[in-house]
Amino acid sequence: MIGTATETATPFVNTGGGPLLVPLEIGHPSHLAIVDPDTAFWAIVRKDRLADLLADSTVVREYRQRMEVCATEMQGLRFGLKPSAVYFNPTDRCNLDCSYCYIPRDMRRSGEHMSEARLLESLGLLRDYFSRHMPQGRRPRVIFHGAEPLLNFKAVRTGILAFEKEFLFGVQTNATLLDDTTLEFLTRHQVSIGLSLDGPTAEVTNRTRKGWQGPGDVHESVLSAMERLRGYPGYSVIVTITRENVGVLTPLVEMLHAYGVPGCLLNATRCTLQGAREVRVADGELAGPFIRALERNDELFRQTGHKMVVANFANILLAILAPTARRLMCDISPCGGGRAFFALAANGDLFPCSEFIGLESFCGGNLFREGVDMAMSSPAFAAVTGRDVDRFDPCRRCAIRHYCGSPCPAEAHEMNGGMEQIGAFCQFYEEQVRYAFRLIADGRANDFLWDRWDDADGMETVIDFSGSVTAA
Amino acid sequence: MSKQNQPTTGVTQPLRTVTPARIVEEVIAQRKSCSADGVGLSHYILMDRKDK
Numbered sequence: 370m371i372g373t374a375t376e377t378a379t380p381f382v383n384t385g386g387g388p389l390l391v392p393l394e395i396g397h398p399s400h401l402a403i404v405d406p407d408t409a410f411w412a413i414v415r416k417d418r419l420a421d422l423l424a425d426s427t428v429v430r431e432y433r434q435r436m437e438v439c440a441t442e443m444q445g446l447r448f449g450l451k452p453s454a455v456y457f458n459p460t461d462r463c464n465l466d467c468s469y470c471y472i473p474r475d476m477r478r479s480g481e482h483m484s485e486a487r488l489l490e491s492l493g494l495l496r497d498y499f500s501r502h503m504p505q506g507r508r509p510r511v512i513f514h515g516a517e518p519l520l521n522f523k524a525v526r527t528g529i530l531a532f533e534k535e536f537l538f539g540v541q542t543n544a545t546l547l548d549d550t551t552l553e554f555l556t557r558h559q560v561s562i563g564l565s566l567d568g569p570t571a572e573v574t575n576r577t578r579k580g581w582q583g584p585g586d587v588h589e590s591v592l593s594a595m596e597r598l599r600g601y602p603g604y605s606v607i608v609t610i611t612r613e614n615v616g617v618l619t620p621l622v623e624m625l626h627a628y629g630v631p632g633c634l635l636n637a638t639r640c641t642l643q644g645a646r647e648v649r650v651a652d653g654e655l656a657g658p659f660i661r662a663l664e665r666n667d668e669l670f671r672q673t674g675h676k677m678v679v680a681n682f683a684n685i686l687l688a689i690l691a692p693t694a695r696r697l698m699c700d701i702s703p704c705g706g707g708r709a710f711f712a713l714a715a716n717g718d719l720f721p722c723s724e725f726i727g728l729e730s731f732c733g734g735n736l737f738r739e740g741v742d743m744a745m746s747s748p749a750f751a752a753v754t755g756r757d758v759d760r761f762d763p764c765r766r767c768a769i770r771h772y773c774g775s776p777c778p779a780e781a782h783e784m785n786g787g788m789e790q791i792g793a794f795c796q797f798y799e800e801q802v803r804y805a806f807r808l809i810a811d812g813r814a815n816d817f818l819w820d821r822w823d824d825a826d827g828m829e830t831v832i833d834f835s836g837s838v839t840a841a
Numbered sequence: 842m843s844k845q846n847q848p849t850t851g852v853t854q855p856l857r858t859v860t861p862a863r864i865v866e867e868v869i870a871q872r873k874s875c876s877a878d879g880v881g882l883s884h885y886i887l888m889d890r891k892d893k
Contacts, residue, residue, distance in 0.1 A: 410870075410872060411870065411872075412868055412869065412870035413870070414867065414868040415867045415868070418867045418868065422868060426868070427869070428868050431870075435872075442874055445877070446877050450877060453878060453880055454880035456882075456885070457883070462883050463848045470863060505845065510880055512882060512885050514885060533869045534852070539885065539887065541884060541885045563885050582873060602888060603888050605886050605888050607884070607885075607886075631890065632886065633887055634883065634886050636883045644868050652888050657888075662870065680881070680886040680888075681883070684881075690872070690873060691872065691873035691874060691875065692872075693874055693875050693876065693877040694873065694875050694877075694879075695877070695879040696881045696886060697879060697881040697882060697883070697886060698880065698881065699882050701881050702860060705879065705880065708883075709876060709879060709880050710882070713893060716863075721847070721867070722882060723884055724882075724883075731850075744880070776883075777883070790869045803857075809869070809871075810869070811892060816888075823873055824865060825875055826875075826877050827876055828873055828874070828875045829853055829873065829874050829875070830872075830873055830874075831870075831872040831873060831874050832870050832871060832872040833871050834869065834870045834871070835866040835869040835872075836866055836867065836868065837866075837867045837868070837876075838867045838868050
């Protein structure tokens, strides 16, 4: 924690109450970064001017004055949030058997559907919970997730119709059941839609996204949905990166771009369950193909004018440029699980995040018996919300820990043996952060971000400096 | 992209991309702030940020 203004009176960096500024190699030919790991403040400086910057410079003097503001902001972001969204599984079941799914197979094959009455009761209880702490006029979000939520679409549809004035709704679907009637209903009611696709061809997609009896028509279903959703701004496509598709990320990005997809996630598979670990890409082998795909995506934006935001990378950029503007809450510590959102299973059980739904010991209670408040204060939720990168190695000494957040607690716990362990992709995050800094250095960051991201209501500039190292 | 300029992986050899010689400032620093309302995760991303 940073001290008071009086305590920080020393003119020096890295001693006493002065700013902690750590040099960070970013792979840029002329510049490197300095970072305050505690507050996530950064500057990019010409390499031959680093010593003068650290000795006494305008930018350091400016930062010293705003250091406490930055520290307070990070404290609020990391520890001061209340949930404003729920990931709602209206069924345990799925009509697919994807290699890396975080829902156990038995659950997906023979789990329960939530009845229409139970779904309506759930939404009522959730409305009451959110209304106790969310500001008037701001609607909480309900994202129907899975498993495959459209297997229980009749109940989902009833819930949306009954509560559309009280919640903003989203659906994440594998698209196999997204017929014209369903799609028309969802878009007419402005439901945010997420699809999933893993390859530029059916042959690649089928390697990981398949039916219980074999490949099926998953790939064609998603292409059909993307064609029909062309022009709908509220949809995105999740690509799960595994060893089965890491070699074709660039053609996959080209295909998504050609379909006019407004945004996507290029996620390394979460290694919470064994099935995912079996198809994971080795940590050190991911950044190269990922960055090449991002570069190709930017090239296509420059050529065509259509911007497809790769949201998980955009989130890393935002973590650097405007930490509180993050849209994803995986890459912050503690993560958003049990803080910014929580997950509801089809039987009413509450978990910090969907990633924990297969892990019974992380159930915080049941919506119909104990309620959300009790789950929020349960030991199961505390185990996740208490995972803090400031408290375990190697994260606590890592300069970029507040850009990365060391995701994911479920993965760390199940794959690496405990909450105070790193996740599966430490090097990958390092390289993303370095790349993000290079883009900022070269004035390219906005190509990779949502348009007008910095024009949101209430957006303020805390620090904005460019010039020579010692200029007044 | 020529082979020489293709990114390589590895922690000790940071990835390098071809960068335009655009940066002219000796130092840049920037930070913006807003109310925090992110709720996305690796299983879902909200594209439209309407919240009313």
